[in-house]
Amino acid sequence: MxxxxxxxxxxxxxxxxxxxxxxxxxxxxxxxxxxxxxxxxxxxxxxxxxxxxxxxxxxxxxxxxxxxxxxxxxxxxxxxxxxxxxxxxxxxxxxxxxxxxxxxxxxxxxxxxxxxxxxxxxxxxxxxxxxxxxxxxxxxxxxxxxxxELPGNHQYLTDIRSKVDELELIEGILIYLNNIWDQKTKLKLIHPWLIEAREELLKKISHLPSGLSKPAQRALSGSGLWKLEQISKLSEAELLQLHGLGSKSIRQIREALEMKGLSFSNKS
Ligand SMILES: [Fe+2]
Ligand SMILES: [Fe+2]
Missing domain, CATH: 1.10.3210.10 (Hypothetical protein af1432)
Known part of the structure:
Protein backbone atom coordinates (compact mmCIF):
# COMPACT_ATOMS: atom_id res chain seq x y z
CA MET A 1 0.00 0.00 0.00
CA GLU A 149 -32.82 8.52 2.44
CA LEU A 150 -33.22 12.27 2.09
CA PRO A 151 -35.49 14.08 4.54
CA GLY A 152 -38.72 15.40 3.05
CA ASN A 153 -40.55 14.44 -0.09
CA HIS A 154 -38.33 13.96 -3.14
CA GLN A 155 -40.64 13.03 -5.97
CA TYR A 156 -37.74 12.72 -8.41
CA LEU A 157 -36.27 9.85 -6.36
CA THR A 158 -39.62 8.03 -6.46
CA ASP A 159 -39.75 8.64 -10.24
CA ILE A 160 -36.20 7.31 -10.68
CA ARG A 161 -37.03 4.15 -8.71
CA SER A 162 -40.10 3.55 -10.90
CA LYS A 163 -38.11 4.00 -14.11
CA VAL A 164 -35.37 1.64 -12.91
CA ASP A 165 -37.97 -1.01 -12.02
CA GLU A 166 -39.69 -0.56 -15.41
CA LEU A 167 -36.31 -1.36 -17.06
CA GLU A 168 -36.04 2.24 -18.27
CA LEU A 169 -32.59 2.72 -16.76
CA ILE A 170 -31.47 5.60 -18.99
CA GLU A 171 -34.71 7.49 -18.37
CA GLY A 172 -34.20 7.02 -14.63
CA ILE A 173 -30.62 8.27 -14.82
CA LEU A 174 -31.71 11.28 -16.86
CA ILE A 175 -34.28 12.25 -14.23
CA TYR A 176 -31.39 12.48 -11.77
CA LEU A 177 -28.99 14.24 -14.14
CA ASN A 178 -31.66 16.74 -15.19
CA ASN A 179 -32.46 17.41 -11.55
CA ILE A 180 -28.81 18.38 -11.03
CA TRP A 181 -28.76 20.36 -14.27
CA ASP A 182 -31.83 22.35 -13.23
CA GLN A 183 -30.00 23.44 -10.07
CA LYS A 184 -26.88 24.60 -11.91
CA THR A 185 -27.25 28.21 -10.81
CA LYS A 186 -27.49 27.14 -7.14
CA LEU A 187 -24.74 24.52 -7.18
CA LYS A 188 -21.08 25.39 -6.72
CA LEU A 189 -20.28 23.60 -9.96
CA ILE A 190 -21.28 20.67 -12.10
CA HIS A 191 -18.62 18.09 -12.82
CA PRO A 192 -17.69 17.88 -16.54
CA TRP A 193 -18.20 14.09 -16.54
CA LEU A 194 -21.80 14.59 -15.42
CA ILE A 195 -22.41 17.18 -18.15
CA GLU A 196 -20.97 14.85 -20.81
CA ALA A 197 -22.96 11.88 -19.50
CA ARG A 198 -26.20 13.89 -19.58
CA GLU A 199 -25.63 15.18 -23.10
CA GLU A 200 -24.78 11.73 -24.39
CA LEU A 201 -27.80 10.05 -22.80
CA LEU A 202 -30.15 12.81 -23.91
CA LYS A 203 -29.01 12.30 -27.50
CA LYS A 204 -29.38 8.55 -27.16
CA ILE A 205 -32.91 8.67 -25.93
CA SER A 206 -34.42 11.76 -27.46
CA HIS A 207 -36.92 11.35 -30.25
CA LEU A 208 -37.73 15.05 -30.31
CA PRO A 209 -37.60 17.06 -33.55
CA SER A 210 -33.99 18.10 -34.19
CA GLY A 211 -34.95 21.69 -35.13
CA LEU A 212 -36.43 22.49 -31.72
CA SER A 213 -34.94 25.55 -30.05
CA LYS A 214 -32.57 24.99 -27.11
CA PRO A 215 -35.03 26.48 -24.55
CA ALA A 216 -37.77 24.16 -25.86
CA GLN A 217 -35.46 21.13 -25.65
CA ARG A 218 -34.51 22.09 -22.10
CA ALA A 219 -38.14 22.59 -21.10
CA LEU A 220 -39.09 19.16 -22.39
CA SER A 221 -36.11 17.20 -21.11
CA GLY A 222 -36.33 18.99 -17.76
CA SER A 223 -39.87 17.65 -17.45
CA GLY A 224 -38.80 14.12 -18.34
CA LEU A 225 -40.34 14.37 -21.82
CA TRP A 226 -37.90 12.81 -24.30
CA LYS A 227 -40.19 10.75 -26.45
CA LEU A 228 -43.04 11.72 -28.74
CA GLU A 229 -45.15 8.95 -27.19
CA GLN A 230 -44.88 10.73 -23.84
CA ILE A 231 -45.74 14.11 -25.35
CA SER A 232 -48.78 12.69 -27.11
CA LYS A 233 -50.36 12.12 -23.69
CA LEU A 234 -50.41 15.90 -23.16
CA SER A 235 -52.57 18.58 -24.73
CA GLU A 236 -51.16 21.63 -26.53
CA ALA A 237 -52.37 23.79 -23.65
CA GLU A 238 -50.44 21.69 -21.13
CA LEU A 239 -47.26 21.85 -23.20
CA LEU A 240 -47.55 25.61 -23.61
CA GLN A 241 -47.42 25.94 -19.84
CA LEU A 242 -43.78 24.79 -19.95
CA HIS A 243 -41.47 27.74 -19.88
CA GLY A 244 -39.47 27.77 -23.13
CA LEU A 245 -42.16 26.40 -25.41
CA GLY A 246 -43.92 28.69 -27.88
CA SER A 247 -46.20 28.32 -30.86
CA LYS A 248 -43.29 27.50 -33.23
CA SER A 249 -42.15 24.61 -31.01
CA ILE A 250 -45.73 23.35 -30.76
CA ARG A 251 -45.99 23.35 -34.56
CA GLN A 252 -42.68 21.44 -34.90
CA ILE A 253 -43.80 18.89 -32.32
CA ARG A 254 -47.24 18.53 -33.93
CA GLU A 255 -45.59 17.76 -37.29
CA ALA A 256 -43.24 15.22 -35.68
CA LEU A 257 -46.21 13.58 -33.93
CA GLU A 258 -48.13 13.37 -37.21
CA MET A 259 -45.15 11.71 -38.90
CA LYS A 260 -45.46 8.93 -36.31
CA GLY A 261 -49.24 8.75 -36.58
CA LEU A 262 -49.65 10.46 -33.20
CA SER A 263 -51.31 13.67 -32.06
CA PHE A 264 -51.63 15.83 -28.98
CA SER A 265 -54.15 14.71 -26.39
CA ASN A 266 -57.59 16.30 -26.70
CA LYS A 267 -58.03 16.66 -22.98
CA SER A 268 -58.72 20.23 -21.97
FE1 LIG B 1 -22.43 6.57 -1.95
FE1 LIG C 1 -19.84 8.53 -3.07
Whole structure:
Protein backbone atom coordinates (compact mmCIF):
# COMPACT_ATOMS: atom_id res chain seq x y z
CA MET A 1 0.00 0.00 0.00
CA UNK A 2 1.27 3.50 -0.84
CA UNK A 3 2.61 5.30 2.28
CA UNK A 4 0.18 8.22 1.96
CA UNK A 5 -2.74 5.80 2.39
CA UNK A 6 -1.14 4.06 5.35
CA UNK A 7 -1.54 7.31 7.29
CA UNK A 8 -5.32 7.06 6.98
CA UNK A 9 -5.97 3.34 7.20
CA UNK A 10 -6.41 1.83 10.63
CA UNK A 11 -5.61 -1.87 10.75
CA UNK A 12 -8.77 -3.82 10.01
CA UNK A 13 -9.82 -7.42 9.63
CA UNK A 14 -9.04 -8.32 6.01
CA UNK A 15 -11.52 -11.13 5.71
CA UNK A 16 -11.80 -12.94 2.36
CA UNK A 17 -15.47 -12.08 2.57
CA UNK A 18 -15.69 -8.49 1.26
CA UNK A 19 -18.91 -7.73 3.16
CA UNK A 20 -17.21 -8.68 6.44
CA UNK A 21 -14.03 -6.80 5.54
CA UNK A 22 -15.91 -3.60 4.62
CA UNK A 23 -18.09 -3.82 7.72
CA UNK A 24 -14.96 -4.09 9.83
CA UNK A 25 -13.19 -1.38 7.83
CA UNK A 26 -15.85 1.27 8.47
CA UNK A 27 -16.37 0.10 12.06
CA UNK A 28 -12.71 0.53 13.03
CA UNK A 29 -12.74 3.91 11.30
CA UNK A 30 -15.81 4.81 13.34
CA UNK A 31 -17.79 5.73 10.21
CA UNK A 32 -21.09 3.97 10.81
CA UNK A 33 -22.98 6.44 8.65
CA UNK A 34 -21.00 5.48 5.55
CA UNK A 35 -21.24 1.80 6.52
CA UNK A 36 -25.05 2.00 6.68
CA UNK A 37 -25.20 3.85 3.36
CA UNK A 38 -22.78 1.35 1.79
CA UNK A 39 -24.86 -1.64 2.92
CA UNK A 40 -27.99 -0.05 1.43
CA UNK A 41 -26.23 0.62 -1.88
CA UNK A 42 -24.86 -2.94 -1.91
CA UNK A 43 -28.30 -4.46 -1.48
CA UNK A 44 -29.85 -2.09 -4.04
CA UNK A 45 -27.03 -2.75 -6.54
CA UNK A 46 -27.63 -6.51 -6.30
CA UNK A 47 -31.36 -6.05 -6.82
CA UNK A 48 -30.92 -3.71 -9.82
CA UNK A 49 -28.16 -5.90 -11.33
CA UNK A 50 -30.52 -8.91 -11.29
CA UNK A 51 -33.21 -6.82 -13.04
CA UNK A 52 -30.76 -5.98 -15.84
CA UNK A 53 -29.17 -9.43 -16.08
CA UNK A 54 -25.83 -8.29 -14.66
CA UNK A 55 -23.76 -10.33 -12.17
CA UNK A 56 -25.21 -9.34 -8.75
CA UNK A 57 -22.14 -10.53 -6.82
CA UNK A 58 -19.92 -8.23 -8.85
CA UNK A 59 -22.36 -5.33 -8.40
CA UNK A 60 -22.29 -5.96 -4.65
CA UNK A 61 -18.47 -5.79 -4.64
CA UNK A 62 -18.39 -2.46 -6.48
CA UNK A 63 -21.09 -1.04 -4.19
CA UNK A 64 -19.29 -2.19 -1.04
CA UNK A 65 -16.15 -0.36 -2.17
CA UNK A 66 -17.65 2.76 -3.76
CA UNK A 67 -17.31 5.11 -0.76
CA UNK A 68 -14.28 3.67 1.06
CA UNK A 69 -12.38 6.94 0.65
CA UNK A 70 -14.86 8.59 3.03
CA UNK A 71 -12.42 7.66 5.80
CA UNK A 72 -10.10 10.37 4.44
CA UNK A 73 -11.08 13.84 5.69
CA UNK A 74 -12.41 16.01 2.85
CA UNK A 75 -9.77 18.63 3.65
CA UNK A 76 -7.04 16.05 2.85
CA UNK A 77 -8.58 14.53 -0.28
CA UNK A 78 -6.81 16.68 -2.86
CA UNK A 79 -3.45 16.19 -1.20
CA UNK A 80 -3.91 12.41 -1.07
CA UNK A 81 -5.06 12.37 -4.71
CA UNK A 82 -1.94 14.30 -5.71
CA UNK A 83 0.29 11.90 -3.80
CA UNK A 84 -1.38 9.01 -5.60
CA UNK A 85 -0.76 10.74 -8.98
CA UNK A 86 -4.49 10.94 -9.66
CA UNK A 87 -5.36 13.41 -12.41
CA UNK A 88 -7.30 16.24 -10.78
CA UNK A 89 -9.59 18.47 -12.83
CA UNK A 90 -10.03 22.19 -12.11
CA UNK A 91 -13.61 21.54 -10.98
CA UNK A 92 -12.36 18.93 -8.50
CA UNK A 93 -9.89 21.43 -7.07
CA UNK A 94 -12.77 23.84 -6.45
CA UNK A 95 -15.00 21.18 -4.85
CA UNK A 96 -12.61 18.60 -3.44
CA UNK A 97 -15.25 16.19 -2.08
CA UNK A 98 -16.03 15.12 -5.63
CA UNK A 99 -12.56 13.62 -6.00
CA UNK A 100 -13.64 10.90 -3.52
CA UNK A 101 -14.88 8.74 -6.41
CA UNK A 102 -11.35 8.61 -7.87
CA UNK A 103 -9.83 8.07 -4.42
CA UNK A 104 -12.19 5.16 -3.74
CA UNK A 105 -11.03 3.55 -6.97
CA UNK A 106 -7.38 3.97 -5.98
CA UNK A 107 -8.08 2.56 -2.51
CA UNK A 108 -10.01 -0.40 -3.93
CA UNK A 109 -6.83 -1.28 -5.83
CA UNK A 110 -4.30 -0.39 -3.16
CA UNK A 111 -6.05 -1.46 0.03
CA UNK A 112 -8.38 -4.23 -1.16
CA UNK A 113 -6.32 -5.53 -4.11
CA UNK A 114 -9.16 -5.20 -6.64
CA UNK A 115 -8.03 -5.70 -10.25
CA UNK A 116 -11.36 -6.06 -12.06
CA UNK A 117 -11.47 -3.06 -14.41
CA UNK A 118 -15.29 -3.04 -14.60
CA UNK A 119 -15.55 -2.73 -10.83
CA UNK A 120 -12.81 -0.08 -10.67
CA UNK A 121 -14.36 1.95 -13.47
CA UNK A 122 -17.83 1.92 -11.85
CA UNK A 123 -16.38 3.06 -8.52
CA UNK A 124 -14.49 5.88 -10.24
CA UNK A 125 -17.64 7.41 -11.78
CA UNK A 126 -20.25 6.51 -9.16
CA UNK A 127 -20.99 10.16 -8.29
CA UNK A 128 -20.94 11.82 -11.68
CA UNK A 129 -21.25 9.03 -14.23
CA UNK A 130 -19.36 9.84 -17.47
CA UNK A 131 -19.65 9.57 -21.22
CA UNK A 132 -19.53 6.06 -22.71
CA UNK A 133 -20.50 4.52 -19.38
CA UNK A 134 -21.14 0.77 -19.33
CA UNK A 135 -24.36 -0.84 -18.08
CA UNK A 136 -22.38 -1.84 -14.98
CA UNK A 137 -21.30 1.81 -14.38
CA UNK A 138 -24.93 2.91 -14.71
CA UNK A 139 -26.19 0.29 -12.25
CA UNK A 140 -23.71 1.33 -9.55
CA UNK A 141 -24.37 5.03 -10.20
CA UNK A 142 -28.14 4.77 -9.93
CA UNK A 143 -28.04 2.35 -6.98
CA UNK A 144 -26.07 4.97 -5.06
CA UNK A 145 -28.63 7.67 -5.91
CA UNK A 146 -31.77 5.69 -5.08
CA UNK A 147 -30.34 4.50 -1.78
CA UNK A 148 -30.28 7.96 -0.29
CA GLU A 149 -32.82 8.52 2.44
CA LEU A 150 -33.22 12.27 2.09
CA PRO A 151 -35.49 14.08 4.54
CA GLY A 152 -38.72 15.40 3.05
CA ASN A 153 -40.55 14.44 -0.09
CA HIS A 154 -38.33 13.96 -3.14
CA GLN A 155 -40.64 13.03 -5.97
CA TYR A 156 -37.74 12.72 -8.41
CA LEU A 157 -36.27 9.85 -6.36
CA THR A 158 -39.62 8.03 -6.46
CA ASP A 159 -39.75 8.64 -10.24
CA ILE A 160 -36.20 7.31 -10.68
CA ARG A 161 -37.03 4.15 -8.71
CA SER A 162 -40.10 3.55 -10.90
CA LYS A 163 -38.11 4.00 -14.11
CA VAL A 164 -35.37 1.64 -12.91
CA ASP A 165 -37.97 -1.01 -12.02
CA GLU A 166 -39.69 -0.56 -15.41
CA LEU A 167 -36.31 -1.36 -17.06
CA GLU A 168 -36.04 2.24 -18.27
CA LEU A 169 -32.59 2.72 -16.76
CA ILE A 170 -31.47 5.60 -18.99
CA GLU A 171 -34.71 7.49 -18.37
CA GLY A 172 -34.20 7.02 -14.63
CA ILE A 173 -30.62 8.27 -14.82
CA LEU A 174 -31.71 11.28 -16.86
CA ILE A 175 -34.28 12.25 -14.23
CA TYR A 176 -31.39 12.48 -11.77
CA LEU A 177 -28.99 14.24 -14.14
CA ASN A 178 -31.66 16.74 -15.19
CA ASN A 179 -32.46 17.41 -11.55
CA ILE A 180 -28.81 18.38 -11.03
CA TRP A 181 -28.76 20.36 -14.27
CA ASP A 182 -31.83 22.35 -13.23
CA GLN A 183 -30.00 23.44 -10.07
CA LYS A 184 -26.88 24.60 -11.91
CA THR A 185 -27.25 28.21 -10.81
CA LYS A 186 -27.49 27.14 -7.14
CA LEU A 187 -24.74 24.52 -7.18
CA LYS A 188 -21.08 25.39 -6.72
CA LEU A 189 -20.28 23.60 -9.96
CA ILE A 190 -21.28 20.67 -12.10
CA HIS A 191 -18.62 18.09 -12.82
CA PRO A 192 -17.69 17.88 -16.54
CA TRP A 193 -18.20 14.09 -16.54
CA LEU A 194 -21.80 14.59 -15.42
CA ILE A 195 -22.41 17.18 -18.15
CA GLU A 196 -20.97 14.85 -20.81
CA ALA A 197 -22.96 11.88 -19.50
CA ARG A 198 -26.20 13.89 -19.58
CA GLU A 199 -25.63 15.18 -23.10
CA GLU A 200 -24.78 11.73 -24.39
CA LEU A 201 -27.80 10.05 -22.80
CA LEU A 202 -30.15 12.81 -23.91
CA LYS A 203 -29.01 12.30 -27.50
CA LYS A 204 -29.38 8.55 -27.16
CA ILE A 205 -32.91 8.67 -25.93
CA SER A 206 -34.42 11.76 -27.46
CA HIS A 207 -36.92 11.35 -30.25
CA LEU A 208 -37.73 15.05 -30.31
CA PRO A 209 -37.60 17.06 -33.55
CA SER A 210 -33.99 18.10 -34.19
CA GLY A 211 -34.95 21.69 -35.13
CA LEU A 212 -36.43 22.49 -31.72
CA SER A 213 -34.94 25.55 -30.05
CA LYS A 214 -32.57 24.99 -27.11
CA PRO A 215 -35.03 26.48 -24.55
CA ALA A 216 -37.77 24.16 -25.86
CA GLN A 217 -35.46 21.13 -25.65
CA ARG A 218 -34.51 22.09 -22.10
CA ALA A 219 -38.14 22.59 -21.10
CA LEU A 220 -39.09 19.16 -22.39
CA SER A 221 -36.11 17.20 -21.11
CA GLY A 222 -36.33 18.99 -17.76
CA SER A 223 -39.87 17.65 -17.45
CA GLY A 224 -38.80 14.12 -18.34
CA LEU A 225 -40.34 14.37 -21.82
CA TRP A 226 -37.90 12.81 -24.30
CA LYS A 227 -40.19 10.75 -26.45
CA LEU A 228 -43.04 11.72 -28.74
CA GLU A 229 -45.15 8.95 -27.19
CA GLN A 230 -44.88 10.73 -23.84
CA ILE A 231 -45.74 14.11 -25.35
CA SER A 232 -48.78 12.69 -27.11
CA LYS A 233 -50.36 12.12 -23.69
CA LEU A 234 -50.41 15.90 -23.16
CA SER A 235 -52.57 18.58 -24.73
CA GLU A 236 -51.16 21.63 -26.53
CA ALA A 237 -52.37 23.79 -23.65
CA GLU A 238 -50.44 21.69 -21.13
CA LEU A 239 -47.26 21.85 -23.20
CA LEU A 240 -47.55 25.61 -23.61
CA GLN A 241 -47.42 25.94 -19.84
CA LEU A 242 -43.78 24.79 -19.95
CA HIS A 243 -41.47 27.74 -19.88
CA GLY A 244 -39.47 27.77 -23.13
CA LEU A 245 -42.16 26.40 -25.41
CA GLY A 246 -43.92 28.69 -27.88
CA SER A 247 -46.20 28.32 -30.86
CA LYS A 248 -43.29 27.50 -33.23
CA SER A 249 -42.15 24.61 -31.01
CA ILE A 250 -45.73 23.35 -30.76
CA ARG A 251 -45.99 23.35 -34.56
CA GLN A 252 -42.68 21.44 -34.90
CA ILE A 253 -43.80 18.89 -32.32
CA ARG A 254 -47.24 18.53 -33.93
CA GLU A 255 -45.59 17.76 -37.29
CA ALA A 256 -43.24 15.22 -35.68
CA LEU A 257 -46.21 13.58 -33.93
CA GLU A 258 -48.13 13.37 -37.21
CA MET A 259 -45.15 11.71 -38.90
CA LYS A 260 -45.46 8.93 -36.31
CA GLY A 261 -49.24 8.75 -36.58
CA LEU A 262 -49.65 10.46 -33.20
CA SER A 263 -51.31 13.67 -32.06
CA PHE A 264 -51.63 15.83 -28.98
CA SER A 265 -54.15 14.71 -26.39
CA ASN A 266 -57.59 16.30 -26.70
CA LYS A 267 -58.03 16.66 -22.98
CA SER A 268 -58.72 20.23 -21.97
FE1 LIG B 1 -19.84 8.53 -3.07
FE1 LIG C 1 -22.43 6.57 -1.95
Missing amino acids: KPILQAYIIDFNRSDNLLDAITNFFTVHNDIETLNHTLKVASEAQRVAKLYDVDPAKAEQAALLHDISNVIPISDMLHVAEELSIEIMDEERKYSRIVHQKLSRAMAEEVFGVTDSEILCAIECHTTLKANSSLFDKIIFISDKISW
